[in-house]
Amino acid sequence: WVYLMKSKAETPKMIAQFHLKIAQRNGFHIGCIHSDNGTEFKNTKLTTYLAQNNIKWHYSAPYAPELNGVAERFMRTLMNATRTKLIHSQLDQQFWGLALLSAVQVKNISGTDTRDKTPFELFHGTKPDCSALRVWGAPSYVHIDPRQSTHNDLGHSRSKVGTTSYPAVLVGYARDSAAWVFWDIEAHKLREASYAHATIHEELNNPREFQFKNPSVRKERNTGLYSELDMEVLTDPSQFVTEFDDEELAMI
Numbered sequence: 001w002v003y004l005m006k007s008k009a010e011t012p013k014m015i016a017q018f019h020l021k022i023a024q025r026n027g028f029h030i031g032c033i034h035s036d037n038g039t040e041f042k043n044t045k046l047t048t049y050l051a052q053n054n055i056k057w058h059y060s061a062p063y064a065p066e067l068n069g070v071a072e073r074f075m076r077t078l079m080n081a082t083r084t085k086l087i088h089s090q091l092d093q094q095f096w097g098l099a100l101l102s103a104v105q106v107k108n109i110s111g112t113d114t115r116d117k118t119p120f121e122l123f124h125g126t127k128p129d130c131s132a133l134r135v136w137g138a139p140s141y142v143h144i145d146p147r148q149s150t151h152n153d154l155g156h157s158r159s160k161v162g163t164t165s166y167p168a169v170l171v172g173y174a175r176d177s178a179a180w181v182f183w184d185i186e187a188h189k190l191r192e193a194s195y196a197h198a199t200i201h202e203e204l205n206n207p208r209e210f211q212f213k214n215p216s217v218r219k220e221r222n223t224g225l226y227s228e229l230d231m232e233v234l235t236d237p238s239q240f241v242t243e244f245d246d247e248e249l250a251m252i
Contacts, residue, residue: 002078002104004097008040016049026123032056036068078103089137091169095183098171102136105173132180132195134170135202141165142182143197168193170200 001022003014015033023030033050035041037059050057060067081103082096091099108119109128120128143165168182168191179192180200 002100004100008038011040012043012046012049015046019053019055030055032058034058034060034068035071036060036065037062078107081106085136089169091137091171095137095171098181098183099136102172106133132173132178134180134200136170136172138170138200138202139204140168140170140180140182140198140200142168142184142191142193143199145197165199168198 001018003017005011005014019030022028030053033055035057041057041059047057065072078100082099085099085102086093086096109130111118115122118128144163166187167185169185170180171183171190172181173179174181174192177192177194179194180198182191182193182198183189184191
């Protein structure tokens, strides 16, 4: 499990989320947690919560990341996958949080050299459903519901002779529903769409065949983070100018 945070101050909240929603809900008791000596872990709020739930905390020696090797190596694997997704899709680096969450999901449903079962199967007891997996960052079109006849909070409308979909980019998978998560290119917002209401052009994900226009990066722009808990992403979406041009639309 990976939780993205806007600041290290959210660490106690995320640990409590994991403990309540993942461990206790599935009948597990966390006996001990191992981490480095970061101040986000060594604070009164977190220490109190651990004591109330009978959880021990073990810290590695200062400036000795090799003593926390399992977590360090795992994050290196995930960040390599994240970097690859961003480079291949040619999306702006502000989408790194979405790419990381996608890398985690793929890692959890992938086999290992030492076990004949995936992490997902070991935890849930059932084989994962991989039918919804698609190339991350692939250009897509999301269907506009015909009942959506006027402009609403989605920023799109549909009429009898109007467009029936809007251009988007596949950036993840919904956490609690059978849906994909898309970046709406026109509205600059995240949208969820069911598997039946979107068309993903994986064959156009090759940068040589299809290339997004990367936005100019302003020095004063704040880094946006994607939260898988509340679906609020990208602290300043207005800075994004990712769009299709006429030639690229003609290819589709």
